Amino acid sequence: MDLNDDMLNLILSKTDNYYCIGVCKQWYDIIIKNSIICETCNKIVKMYDTVLWITDDNDIVCHGYYGDIKKYKTLKKIIFRDPRFLTKIKRVSIGLWLIAIKISSFPYDLIKNINEKWYTHALKYNPKYLQYIKNPTYSMCVDIVNNCFDGLQYVPENFKSYELCLTAVKKNGSVLKYVPDQFQSKEMGLVAVRDNISYLRYINNPSEELIIEILSDDKVHMFRNFNWPEYIKNPTEDIYIALYNREPVYLDLIGYEQ
Numbered sequence: 001m002d003l004n005d006d007m008l009n010l011i012l013s014k015t016d017n018y019y020c021i022g023v024c025k026q027w028y029d030i031i032i033k034n035s036i037i038c039e040t041c042n043k044i045v046k047m048y049d050t051v052l053w054i055t056d057d058n059d060i061v062c063h064g065y066y067g068d069i070k071k072y073k074t075l076k077k078i079i080f081r082d083p084r085f086l087t088k089i090k091r092v093s094i095g096l097w098l099i100a101i102k103i104s105s106f107p108y109d110l111i112k113n114i115n116e117k118w119y120t121h122a123l124k125y126n127p128k129y130l131q132y133i134k135n136p137t138y139s140m141c142v143d144i145v146n147n148c149f150d151g152l153q154y155v156p157e158n159f160k161s162y163e164l165c166l167t168a169v170k171k172n173g174s175v176l177k178y179v180p181d182q183f184q185s186k187e188m189g190l191v192a193v194r195d196n197i198s199y200l201r202y203i204n205n206p207s208e209e210l211i212i213e214i215l216s217d218d219k220v221h222m223f224r225n226f227n228w229p230e231y232i233k234n235p236t237e238d239i240y241i242a243l244y245n246r247e248p249v250y251l252d253l254i255g256y257e258q
């Protein structure tokens with residue numbers, strides 16, 4: 001072992017800052033020769049006998065933490081109890097951050113200067129993080145709509161396509177409120193109200209034809225005490241007929257001009 005090796009071993013045992021290898025080319029070469037580099041994340045995970053980045057088997061990302069596994073697991077437990085603890089950790093890793101953001105009480109903006117790659121991982125848990133990604137892609141938008149029942153609300157307007165909106169509305173009719181006017185087709189409206197008739201309120205100026213079609217659609221569940229005057233403004237004669245055909249008791253709700 002030459003002098004450089006000895007010195008490095010000494011330094012590494014005294015510091016958790018492995019950037020010290022950047023000091024000179026000679027050290028760097030020795031370190032790389034004596035290191036294990038993760039093929040997935042390119043982190044130097046081990047130098048000599050010093051383990052730098054470790055991974056818990058339960059993590060979805062490799063090499064989530066700088067430190068030993070026992071401490072890492074304890075930190076995870078603490079974060080689980082109180083995600084704000086993340087601010088007390090010297091070198092926050094994506095593994096720890098992902099645990100915190102899965103907890104609903106986590107104040108999202110608590111940790112600043114997050115690597116953009118982290119947000120991409122975070123989208124799996126919360127579509128809200130799309131807003132922090134500088135150049136989102138259409139496939140990210142498709143993913144968040146597929147992963148989350150109301151993900152459509154976070155999709156930027158220029159990425160909303162008819163297909164994407166329809167996929168979202170099929171998952172949950174209430175997201176019709178996030179569908180731009182130009183995509184509010186008859187098909188879209190019908191799919192939404194089949195989930196719940198009260199989503200009729202999210203259809204912009206529904207036509208007489210659409211309302212009659214909804215009232216006549218067996219797949220639309222109409223509960224007996226459905227307070228339709230709240231949703232159907234200025235009903236026409238044909239709408240009254242459709243209401244009567246669907247459920248005669250609805251006619252009891254006819255309002256009369258004074």
Ligand SMILES: [Zn+2]
Binds near residue numbers: 039042062063
């Ligand atoms: Zn790795």
